[in-house]
Amino acid sequence: MNDILCIVVTYNRLSDLKLCYEALQRQTMKRFDILVVNNGSTDGTSEFLNEKSKEIIVINQENLGGAGGFYAGMKYGLEHNYKWLWLMDDDGTPEEHQLERLYSQREASMYLNALVLNKDNHDEFAFQPDDKRITLEKICQNNPSNILVHPFNGTFFNIEMVKQIGLIKKEMFIWGDEKEYTFRAMAHGITPVTITNAIHYHPKEKGIKQYAIPFIHYRKTIILIKPSKLSHYYYRNLGYIDKTYRGALKSLKQVAIHAIFFIRKGEWKELSKFIRFYLNGRNNKYN
Numbered sequence: 001m002n003d004i005l006c007i008v009v010t011y012n013r014l015s016d017l018k019l020c021y022e023a024l025q026r027q028t029m030k031r032f033d034i035l036v037v038n039n040g041s042t043d044g045t046s047e048f049l050n051e052k053s054k055e056i057i058v059i060n061q062e063n064l065g066g067a068g069g070f071y072a073g074m075k076y077g078l079e080h081n082y083k084w085l086w087l088m089d090d091d092g093t094p095e096e097h098q099l100e101r102l103y104s105q106r107e108a109s110m111y112l113n114a115l116v117l118n119k120d121n122h123d124e125f126a127f128q129p130d131d132k133r134i135t136l137e138k139i140c141q142n143n144p145s146n147i148l149v150h151p152f153n154g155t156f157f158n159i160e161m162v163k164q165i166g167l168i169k170k171e172m173f174i175w176g177d178e179k180e181y182t183f184r185a186m187a188h189g190i191t192p193v194t195i196t197n198a199i200h201y202h203p204k205e206k207g208i209k210q211y212a213i214p215f216i217h218y219r220k221t222i223i224l225i226k227p228s229k230l231s232h233y234y235y236r237n238l239g240y241i242d243k244t245y246r247g248a249l250k251s252l253k254q255v256a257i258h259a260i261f262f263i264r265k266g267e268w269k270e271l272s273k274f275i276r277f278y279l280n281g282r283n284n285k286y287n
Contacts, residue, residue, distance in 0.1 A: 004099070005073075006035065006086040007077065007086065008073075008090055009089055010038055011040070013045075014043045017045060017048070027100070032099060033057060034057065035056070035058070035076060036057070038061070039064060039065070040060075040063040074157075074167050084159065086102070086156050088153055088200065089153065092154065092202040098114055099156075099198075105195050111190050113153075114195060114199060114200035115199055116202050119202055120204065144195055146191065148194055151182050161185065172237045175226060180240065207225055209224050212264075231274075235276075235278045239278035239279060243281070259275075
């Protein structure tokens with residue numbers, strides 16, 4: 001057994017998983033184990049993982065989302081005494097030097113993250129920060145950088161941090177579990193940092209960032225619009241995060257800018273859904 005466990009969560013993206021696996025095989029640092037958490041895939045993923053059973057540790061479970069997948073993987077790492085956890089989704093690919101460069105900076109923080117770039121355009125972020133003043137040029141001025149660019153994509157945790165702050169909030173399913181865990185780490189005095197020469201390639205963000213109020217292009221009025229089919233997960237997790245880590249004023253602002261946006265668009269059904277699930281999150285109702 002190695003000291004580092006790479007945790008990959010997958011669900012019905014076999015072609016992406018194969019690319020991720022190939023990228024892991026090309027890493028210049030070889031001293032790590034691979035764990036794939038298969039969230040009930042039905043596309044041939046199970047057969048592929050069976051073929052690689054000598055090289056990959058596999059956890060098969062029902063689809064519990066990214067949060068449930070990372071929970072299972074981190075729990076395994078904790079129970080099997082790994083010292084470092086390296087997290088990613090199946091649709092991301094680590095550049096070949098990523099692990100080596102993360103490991104070389106392991107004294108910088110218990111929470112390290114790769115620089116996450118659009119896999120189709122390496123000159124831009126995969127996940128654009130709300131603050132437009134944060135550019136690739138700015139973030140790369142320092143290495144490590146205290147500007148964090150979207151965790152759980154080439155994220156490197158010291159297991160002592162996991163022991164200190166606990167596991168992922170698995171009930172979140174998707175869209176928010178990584179943000180909640182980051183806030184939790186910071187609340188415990190841990191500073192997440194980006195290792196800017198450790199690169200992770202990922203598809204462009206799913207969801208559209210828009211200004212809630214026309215002609216007022218102020219970064220604090222930006223909201224993220226997720227696909228309506230799954231948006232309730234995002235709203236619920238946002239409510240939990242705002243209440244737990246951001247306070248009442250932030251919550252009021254969040255409700256106000258979403259209400260303005262949905263009323264302006266005439267999306268009354270989506271507004272009703274937002275209010276319902278945001279309040280559920282604030283009350284920690286995840287049943």
